Amino acid sequence: MPRAKLPADIMELVGTVWCGPKNHCVVYWLRGGELLNFVGCPEEASLGEESWTQRRPWQELKAAYAGWHPKIQAIIDAAERDQCYRWSLFDRKPIYDWSTERVTLLGDAAHPTLPFIAQGACMAIEDGAVLARALEEAGSVPEALELYQRARVERCARVVQESAEHGTLYHIKDATQMKKAFADRNIARERAQWLFNYDPLRVPLQDEELPL
Ligand SMILES: Cc1cc2nc3c(=O)[nH]c(=O)nc-3n(C[C@H](O)[C@H](O)[C@H](O)COP(=O)(O)OP(=O)(O)OC[C@H]3O[C@@H](n4cnc5c(N)ncnc54)[C@H](O)[C@@H]3O)c2cc1C
Structure with missing residues (x-):
């Protein structure tokens, strides 16, 4: 509008x-x-x-x-009467294997996400930054794809899961329960601690720094 x-x-x-x-x-x-x-x-x-x-x-x-x-x-x-679009949202579970030796996925193809914490496009951009670093640092393409995937899967799975959980939080039926659910947590602080402090240009890439 x-x-x-x-x-x-x-x-x-x-x-x-x-x-x-x-x-x-x-x-x-x-x-x-x-x-x-x-x-x-x-x-x-x-x-x-x-x-x-x-x-x-x-x-x-x-x-x-x-x-x-x-x-x-x-x-x-105020909306234009013929400018209302609808698309269905599908809840997909996270997957943990995005790559073969020479092919990998990034963005929604790797981790389609409900938009409830507004992170799908952000993750695609982060993927791109980490993949570029991995290709620059690794000795071979298969090694780069492995570094990229291992650096990214856990974070992306967490975003996928937390996005779905936010859908449940936002849709609570009873007003008192909803107020309590929001009062019981500090969403801004939570996100500051793990979501917004992530820097794809600095996140560790080397094997020994990453969980197996
Ligand atoms: C309602 C809603 C709100 C959202 N809000 C936010 C937000 O606030 N913040 C945020 O970060 N993210 C948000 N997202 C998520 C974000 O839109 C996606 O995560 C992001 O667009 C993914 O980018 P992508 O490049 O991986 O995939 P896409 O944007 O889907 O791009 C893939 C492209 O490939 C094309 N394509 C597919 N098949 C072929 C083919 N065979 N040949 C050639 N081209 C092909 C498609 O047409 C498309 O253009 C929202 C999503 C929705 C649905």
């Missing part, structure tokens, strides 16, 4: 997660505040098709957030 179509006080220049029973949505600015993006994640029984380009009627989006906060209504009301 263009900023001009929204109330002036709709949201500061931050990303916001709104949580509710079996549903949450993430709202964030793009292009330095020119556009607001709305990602809604209602749980539905139907799988739909695997597509990034399937348009759905705006009315479906509106219905999925009936009764939610007036700010959510204002955002949905």
